[in-house]
Amino acid sequence: MQQRTVTITNRLGLHARAAAKLVKLAARHKSRITLARADAPQKSADAKSIFSVLLLAATQNTSIEITVEGSDEELAMEALCRLIADKFGEE
Amino acid sequence: MRGLIRKLPEERLEGIGVCPGVAIGNAFLVDDPRGRVVRVFLPKEQLESEIFRFREAARAAQVQVKKDIERVRAALGSDHAYILEAHLLMLQDRTLGRQIENFIRVNHANAEWAVRDVTQHLLEVYGQIEDEYLRERGSDIEDVAHRIIKILSGKEQRSLNEMADNSIIVAGDLLPSVTADLNPRKVLGFVTGIGGWTSHTAIIARSVNIPAVVGVRDITERVRSGETVIIDGAAGAVILNPSPETLIFYTEERQRQQQQALYDIEERELPAITLDNHEARLRANIELIEEIDSYQRFNAAGVGLYRSEFLYSQAETGQPTEEEQYEAYKFLAGMVGDEGAVIRTFDLGGDKLHLDGFKTERNPAIGLRAIRLSLSVEPVFRTQVRAILRAAAHGDLKILLPFVTNVDEVRQAKKIISDVERELSDQNIPHEQRIEIGVMIEVPAAVMMAEALAREADFFSLGTNDLIQSLLAVDRGNENVSALFDPMHPAVLRAVKMVAEVADKMQIPVNVCGEMASNPAQVILLLGLGLRDLSMTPSAIPAIRRLVRSVKLTDAQALASHVLWMDTPAEVRHFVQAHLMDLGSELLAAAYPG
Numbered sequence: 001m002q003q004r005t006v007t008i009t010n011r012l013g014l015h016a017r018a019a020a021k022l023v024k025l026a027a028r029h030k031s032r033i034t035l036a037r038a039d040a041p042q043k044s045a046d047a048k049s050i051f052s053v054l055l056l057a058a059t060q061n062t063s064i065e066i067t068v069e070g071s072d073e074e075l076a077m078e079a080l081c082r083l084i085a086d087k088f089g090e091e
Numbered sequence: 092m093r094g095l096i097r098k099l100p101e102e103r104l105e106g107i108g109v110c111p112g113v114a115i116g117n118a119f120l121v122d123d124p125r126g127r128v129v130r131v132f133l134p135k136e137q138l139e140s141e142i143f144r145f146r147e148a149a150r151a152a153q154v155q156v157k158k159d160i161e162r163v164r165a166a167l168g169s170d171h172a173y174i175l176e177a178h179l180l181m182l183q184d185r186t187l188g189r190q191i192e193n194f195i196r197v198n199h200a201n202a203e204w205a206v207r208d209v210t211q212h213l214l215e216v217y218g219q220i221e222d223e224y225l226r227e228r229g230s231d232i233e234d235v236a237h238r239i240i241k242i243l244s245g246k247e248q249r250s251l252n253e254m255a256d257n258s259i260i261v262a263g264d265l266l267p268s269v270t271a272d273l274n275p276r277k278v279l280g281f282v283t284g285i286g287g288w289t290s291h292t293a294i295i296a297r298s299v300n301i302p303a304v305v306g307v308r309d310i311t312e313r314v315r316s317g318e319t320v321i322i323d324g325a326a327g328a329v330i331l332n333p334s335p336e337t338l339i340f341y342t343e344e345r346q347r348q349q350q351q352a353l354y355d356i357e358e359r360e361l362p363a364i365t366l367d368n369h370e371a372r373l374r375a376n377i378e379l380i381e382e383i384d385s386y387q388r389f390n391a392a393g394v395g396l397y398r399s400e401f402l403y404s405q406a407e408t409g410q411p412t413e414e415e416q417y418e419a420y421k422f423l424a425g426m427v428g429d430e431g432a433v434i435r436t437f438d439l440g441g442d443k444l445h446l447d448g449f450k451t452e453r454n455p456a457i458g459l460r461a462i463r464l465s466l467s468v469e470p471v472f473r474t475q476v477r478a479i480l481r482a483a484a485h486g487d488l489k490i491l492l493p494f495v496t497n498v499d500e501v502r503q504a505k506k507i508i509s510d511v512e513r514e515l516s517d518q519n520i521p522h523e524q525r526i527e528i529g530v531m532i533e534v535p536a537a538v539m540m541a542e543a544l545a546r547e548a549d550f551f552s553l554g555t556n557d558l559i560q561s562l563l564a565v566d567r568g569n570e571n572v573s574a575l576f577d578p579m580h581p582a583v584l585r586a587v588k589m590v591a592e593v594a595d596k597m598q599i600p601v602n603v604c605g606e607m608a609s610n611p612a613q614v615i616l617l618l619g620l621g622l623r624d625l626s627m628t629p630s631a632i633p634a635i636r637r638l639v640r641s642v643k644l645t646d647a648q649a650l651a652s653h654v655l656w657m658d659t660p661a662e663v664r665h666f667v668q669a670h671l672m673d674l675g676s677e678l679l680a681a682a683y684p685g
Contacts, residue, residue: 013222016231017173023180050180051187051213051232057220 001069002077005038010087013059018088023050025079031070033080038063047080099332106282106307107573108327109293110630113345114280114302115338119258120245120316121265131201138199142192145202148242153182155238174231181235187213203243210236245316254278259320263311265292280322282329284310287567287576297609298378300630304329306570355633359390363636369644371618373635374430374626376604380422386629393430395626396491396552396604397423399475400437410444410471416478424486431487433529433552433602433626434479436465436472438493444468456566461494466503476511483523491529491552496536501547504528533557533605538586545597553590553622555605559583578607579663584616584655591621602626611638612667618644619651641674 008014014022026033026047033047037056045052047066058064064084068077083089133141156179163172181187187209194205210232217232254277263284281296286305296303302324314320314331321330321341330337363371374395375386386394402411402419411419423432441449441459446468452458465472479490492504505528515522530537530544533554537544545551559578560567567576577583587603594601602624607613609631615638617625627635650670654663 016177020173020177020180024176046186049184049186050177051184055216055220057222059222 001067002073003065003067004077004081005063005065006081006084008058008060008062008064008084010090011060012090013062014053014056016054018090019050019053021088022080022083023048023053025083026076029068029070029072029076029079031068031073031076033076034067036065036067038065041065101334101337102313102331104307104310104313104329104331106304106310106327106329107287107293108304108324109287110296110301110303111325112280112300112302112322112348113324113341114259114322115341115345116257116259116279116320117255118245118261118314118316118318118320119254120311120314121260121262130204133195133199133201135199138196141195141200141202144243145191145195145205145239146188148202148239149182149188151242152235152238153179155242156182177231178235178238181232182239203240206236206239206243245318259322261310261314261316261320265295280320280324281305282307282310282314282320282322284308285568285570287570287573294378294628297628297630298376306573356388358633358636359388361636361640363392363639365618365639365642365644365647367643367645370623371639372602372624373632373639374602374624375629375632376626377423377432377629380419386426389629389632391430391629391632393427394423394432395602395624397432397434398438399434400439400443403437403439403443413474413478416475417481420479420482420488421485424482424488427486429487431489433489433491433604435491435493435531435552436462436475436479439464444471456560462492462500462504463494465492466500466507469507472504472507473511476508477515480508480512480515480522480526481520483526484521488523489527489529489550491531493531493554494533494557495530495544496534498540498543498547501528501530501544505547531557532590532601534561535586538589541590541593542597545593545599548599550599551590551594551601552626553587553601553603553605555583555587555603555607558586558605559607562586577660578610578613579616579667580660581655581657581663584620584651584663587617587622588620588651588655595621600624609635611635612664612671614638615642615647615671616651616654616667618642619647619649620655646670646674 010018012018034044035047035053035056036044037058039062043056045056047053056064066077066080068080070076156175160172160175160179163175190209191202191205194200194209195202198205200208213232254274256277257279258277259280259282260278261282264286265281265283278301280301281292281303283292283305284307286292292303292305302322304322304324304327307329310329318331319333321333321337323330323341330341333341363373365371372392374393375389375391376396376398377386377394378398378401399416402416420434423434438461440455441452441464442455444464459467465475476490479488482488490508492501495501508526508528512522512524516524527549529550529552530548531552531554532538532541532544534557538558541551555578556567559565559576559580562582563575563577563580565572565575567573590601601622603617603622604626606627607617608625609627611634614625614635618639625635650667654666657663657666
């Protein structure tokens with residue numbers, strides 16, 4: 001199991017386009033991936049469900065805890081963190 | 092999906108029959124993507140097939156979105172397709188799918204209701220998100236839900252040219268632009284959720300002689316595309332899921348009517364002469380050039396009313412040019428020959444002209460419309476007059492001014508018309524130099540001022556639809572009061588009588604061009620009140636011809652002078668009905684309870 005906390009830095013936060021990119025990326029991996037808000041860990045989201053990701057309502061500067069568990073967990077974690085650090089390719 | 096449509100019991104819905112006749116065909120739903128969804132409680136054994144229906148619809152929705160994505164990518168680049176990609180992910184989202192399937196199972200719900208309920212719940216959750224930008228993603232969820240529901244209920248956005256043969260158009264309301272696109276060969280009938288006898292759909296249906304029922308509440312929620320629907324236009328009824336017996340009954344009825352239509356054609360050359368040898372002139376009201384077929388089929392004696400504003404629904408640029416108008420009017424002139432045609436100048440509201448700074452009116456029926464608009468936006472009026480005068484060089488055309496309330500309006504319009512005439516003469520453009528100009532009598536003020544108007548006008552045209560509406564203060568499009576819109580009201584008959592007397596005294600021709608002229612029970616009164624020149628929807632001509640040929644003018648006069656002084660519309664109606672029965676015209680009275 002891999003766990004890491006990252007900050008959403010793009011201006012618009014996890015809005016539809018960003019969420020769509022994240023969900024598509026997550027869906028390409030076999031591992032189970034959950035996201036949780038650091039300020040409200042009970043609110044966790046299945047990274048492969050767009051509704052669930054949108055419901056996190058993660059705006060700019062929200063800290064997100066990513067948990068990945070499965071055969072390709074390292075790859076998945078790496079890719080997700082890169083996407084988020086990359087501001088979803090938006091800015 | 093059609094195979095999964097449940098067999099439901101026969102249902103008979105009542106509306107307003109606006110064009111008689113029976114039609115049996117397949118429903119084709121138009122518009123209304125945000126229509127309400129109806130809750131159906133399903134028996135246990137149907138739940139699995141309902142879930143299958145949902146999955147199929149969700150899959151079809153994905154296919155649609157993928158196509159949309161391709162289209163947007165090609166047209167605008169992939170950056171613009173991201174919203175659609177989010178939609179696609181929503182449709183693929185197993186969380187949503189599972190929730191909807193569960194909802195169907197637990198609540199024995201139909202798929203439409205389940206989609207609506209689950210997504211509504213999601214929307215509420217999104218509504219609580221504080222960030223405004225993220226909260227707005229709710230509209231995407233709504234969008235996705237609409238897409239699935241539309242597919243489930245057979246309401247995919249389809250263009251009208253995809254329509255199959257034998258279609259019955261079902262819509263909340265039909266816009267003029269939509270009706271103008273219809274292929275009359277494929278459409279067997281119309282059903283709409285709102286509207287009345289004189290709504291746009293009604294007028295079009297009658298002009299192309301297609302059975303139609305309007306004002307059938309919630310019709311778009313109760314029928315799916317592809318289902319068999321029967322329209323009984325004379326009874327104002329729509330039958331859904333007809334039983335085999337009903338189907339046989341109406342199939343026979345339709346055959347009988349087709350036979351009648353053949354008789355109509357046989358009788359079309361017979362003169363419209365009363366038993367005591369008085370002739371009536373039966374003319375046609377026309378909206379679209381396409382109606383030429385019905386004009387000739389029913390052997391009308393000229394066009395008593397050409398509603399020129401329908402050119403707006405067909406103009407390519409939204410505003411008919413002088414040349415477009417000229418071609419249409421010239422065509423009309425050629426079509427009617429010696430019988431002539433009366434062109435009513437645009438009866439439009441300000442909204443149609445896209446005027447700068449024009450504010451939506453609270454009450455457009457008594458707003459800036461018709462002659463008022465023509466006089467305040469002179470260039471549009473001048474263009475129309477130029478086109479009419481030029482076309483009138485090719486045949487007998489007359490100008491009719493709508494919605495006149497004031498003699499001054501007629502004087503101003505006549506001045507503009509003579510200006511345009513001079514302009515054409517100066518430019519050596521062939522045109523009619525002395526065109527006849529008529530005035531519509533369709534508001535109480537015009538009735539009161541008839542004598543003064545008669546001094547300015549070459550002829551009168553009695554527009555009973557608007558006259559009844561303003562005389563009785565009834566909005567005929569408002570279902571709450573539309574029953575009060577009553578041509579048999581003694582006040583209406585007395586107003587008609589006043590106009591007929593003034594026209595007689597002032598020696599100018601008067602014609603009736605409202606819908607009263609197409610209703611046999613009302614026509615007998617019009618004849619009795621002194622009107623012989625009637626203009627109506629072409630399909631009404633055979634019945635009116637038969638009526639004229641079966642009455643004596645002296646009887647009609649006696650009848651009219653008797654009911655004129657009755658107290659209530661009901662008394663008038665009963666008396667006239669009884670009279671029609673005496674005449675042996677039971678069929679007419681039954682077909683048109685006036």
